[in-house]
Amino acid sequence: MQYLTQLLISGLAIGAIYGLIAMGFAVIYKSTGLVNFAQGEMTMIVAYIAWTISTTISGNLFIVAAGAIISAIVLGLVIERVVMRPMLGEPVFATVMVTIGLAVILRSSINFIWDAYPHGLDVGFGRDIVRVGNIGVRTGQIAVIATLLVLLAAIWAFFRYSKFGVAMRAVAADDRTALLMGISAPRVHAAAWAASSVIAGIAGVFFAITYDLSPAMFQLGLKAFPATILGGLDAVLGSGIGGLLIGITENLAGGYFGSGMKEVAGFLMIIVVLMVRPFGLFGERDIERV
Amino acid sequence: MRKYLATASLLATVLFAGGPALAQQGITDTEIVIGDVEPLTGPPALLGVAASIGHKIAIAEANNAGGINGRKIKYVLEDDGYVTARTIQGVKKVIEVDKAFAMLGISGSGQSIAVMPVLEKAGIPTVIDVAPVKFLWEPPRKNVFVVGQSYEEGIIHLVKYLADKNPGKKWGLITQDDDYGITVRDGFDSVVKAKKLNVVYSGNYKKGQQDFSSDMLQLKDSGAEVFLAGGIISENIAMMKELEKLNVKPVTGIFWPGRVEPVLKLMGPAGNGIYAVDYVEPFAGEAGKAFLEKAKPLVSEAEFKGINRYTMTGYAAAKVLISAIERCGKQPTWACTIAELEKTKNVATGVMAPISFGPGVRFSNQKLQIMQADTATISFKPVN
Known part of the structure; x- marks a missing residue:
């Protein structure tokens, strides 16, 4: 039982990281209809910026958090304005290729701006181990699970009750009609990129606090993408839950069937789920009237 | 006819008398080019950048002492991003475009293995130092030498x-x-x-x-x-x-x-x-400290921060190569450099046990040591 509990807790913690990045994928897809293949790289860049703030300005948790959030917003807005907006109206394939190119540039920038060494993000929090009996969990892991849950609730409320949230849903449903209703699609897109960058950045910062910061961190995006497919590419909340499911499944498979199954288990689950629900667990069925 | 004979004799004079110096690529009266291909971007840059810093330290040391028999060493470094296709491309560029006289490096184990046919075909003297794997010296290749120990x-x-x-x-x-x-x-x-x-x-x-x-x-x-x-x-x-x-x-x-x-x-x-x-000395030991002292004035502050064990392997390989070219005198050739590399016997570099090769021996087979981590001083200390 203790073995199972430890696997579940660790699975939830890494799953929360996947879930946050997956939510970033879904926010952009829901608002722009685009899959952003640079999501993992944005996660990594924000974490590196947070590390830079912690080592040059202050290691205070709140200063680092505020700096990282502002930087993430700026990063998202700059990418949307400089790279993505000129691609508006272009074929989806070309736009997706642009995000792949962006991913390569962001990945390479780590070595140009920082270095190839692993670093630890020390904000005086997250590394302590809480023990309950023989079960151990780091405070950073507890915090990331709690953050995911809070964000899930906040995003649900945002889309449900806020005017801008409703506008985002309107653009996602039909951008031309939304435009006729006076909603600015570029503004919605910019907000989506900024929000996605912040959510992914939070994941990156928590990962760096709990584990470490290295140029290989972008690979988190590759693990989070299946989570968003599982939850539903257009389902922000579903993607977050998809991340938790992938994290738990991976850990249970790794713990009971060996390391080899760890990588495969999440994808096996996706295949099975997509065979039954091609639009993901929480995604919306795309109905076309002909 | 007389004109033809004059031209022919002039050509013969150039080819046979001044031939070796002019025919060998990568050498001018003032310069000698050494090429290298390393991963300078992506996670493996941790080893590629550090190894290239080691090469730079040995080269700066030699240049400060007057170069190789009066010729300054020019170091040409290419990034392969740890992608094998780019390693091959980079090595070809360094040999064919930059006209390197000799090579150091080269990237990771898989990349070195993949690039072996290019190196063998070119015949360029090469000292590999980053990722020693058996395939690189078994069977021995005439122009390729490996400094280190097998994984x-x-x-x-x-x-x-x-x-x-x-x-x-x-x-x-x-x-x-x-x-x-x-x-x-x-x-x-x-x-x-x-x-x-x-x-x-x-x-x-x-x-x-x-x-x-x-x-x-x-x-x-x-x-x-x-x-x-x-x-x-x-x-x-x-x-x-x-x-x-x-x-x-x-x-x-x-x-x-x-x-x-x-x-x-x-x-x-x-x-x-x-x-x-x-097989390289820990930085916490006397040899490691002496190496850092030596390196400090020879590299930039950023490069100094990037020093790790791969800097030592790079330094040792570059020392061995420079020493072999030096022994060839005023007009070094590939044949002479390869012959001198083969004669390398107990060359001390200060960062690992003395390095030796021999006839048909292209692997230096460095002595190993066990170390133990001390997190209080963030260092590894020898235990035997």
Whole structure:
């Protein structure tokens, strides 16, 4: 039982990281209809910026958090304005290729701006181990699970009750009609990129606090993408839950069937789920009237 | 006819009298070009950048002393991003466009292996120092020399040491699912058979894996008391932190690619006391400190911060190559440089045991030593 509990807790913690990045994928897809293949790289860049703030300005948790959030917003807005907006109206394939190119540039920038060494993000929090009996969990892991849950609730409320949230849903449903209703699609897109960058950045910062910061961190995006497919590419909340499911499944498979199954288990689950629900667990069925 | 004879004799004079100096690429009256291809971007830049800094230190040292018989060394460095196709492209460019006289490096083990036919065909004198694997010297290639020790020998040395120190204990092993991991596993298995070790956990993780919670829980559950962590950089950090979280501390050994001080810093208390094997001197020792002193004025501040064990391997290889070219006198040729490299006997570099090659011997077979981590001083200290 203790073995199972430890696997579940660790699975939830890494799953929360996947879930946050997956939510970033879904926010952009829901608002722009685009899959952003640079999501993992944005996660990594924000974490590196947070590390830079912690080592040059202050290691205070709140200063680092505020700096990282502002930087993430700026990063998202700059990418949307400089790279993505000129691609508006272009074929989806070309736009997706642009995000792949962006991913390569962001990945390479780590070595140009920082270095190839692993670093630890020390904000005086997250590394302590809480023990309950023989079960151990780091405070950073507890915090990331709690953050995911809070964000899930906040995003649900945002889309449900806020005017801008409703506008985002309107653009996602039909951008031309939304435009006729006076909603600015570029503004919605910019907000989506900024929000996605912040959510992914939070994941990156928590990962760096709990584990470490290295140029290989972008690979988190590759693990989070299946989570968003599982939850539903257009389902922000579903993607977050998809991340938790992938994290738990991976850990249970790794713990009971060996390391080899760890990588495969999440994808096996996706295949099975997509065979039954091609639009993901929480995604919306795309109905076309002909 | 007279005009034709005059032209022919002039050509003959150029070809046979002044021939060697003019025919050999990469050499002018004032300069000699040494080429290198390394991963300077992406995670493996940790080794590529550090190795290139080692080359730069040896080259700066030689240039400050007047160069190679009066010729300054020009260092041409290409980035391959750890992508084999780019390594091949980079080596071809360095040889054919930059006209390098000799080569150092080259990138990782897979990249060096892939580029071997290009090097052999070109015949350019080459000293490999980053990733020593048997394929690079077995069978020996005329123009390719390798400074270092094989991964397999390194693992055998480490496992034997840990086995002798911990008789009758239960063992655990985890390796990466690539050629590096296979080499580590092969070395481990050979000692397991010879010493009849009791292996209770054997894991294999996918390259790029970042969460080792279930793997380390399995290790704990197996009751392993001695653990060979076959990760490279971030993987070993994640494993040690997981073990700390799970409140277990097996006797742990790591391999030299991960024996860099920043890794130890990130492991924190979890990394204290772990064993490592290497053939270069630890920075905490006298030789290591002397090397850092020597390096400081020769590289930029940023480069100095990038120094790690790969800087030492790069430095040693460059010293051996420069010394061989130097012994060829005023008009070095590829043939002479290769012959002189072969004659390399007990060349002291200060960063590893003296280096030797020989007729048909293209591998320096460096002496290994075991070190132990001290997280209080963020250093590795020799234990034997």
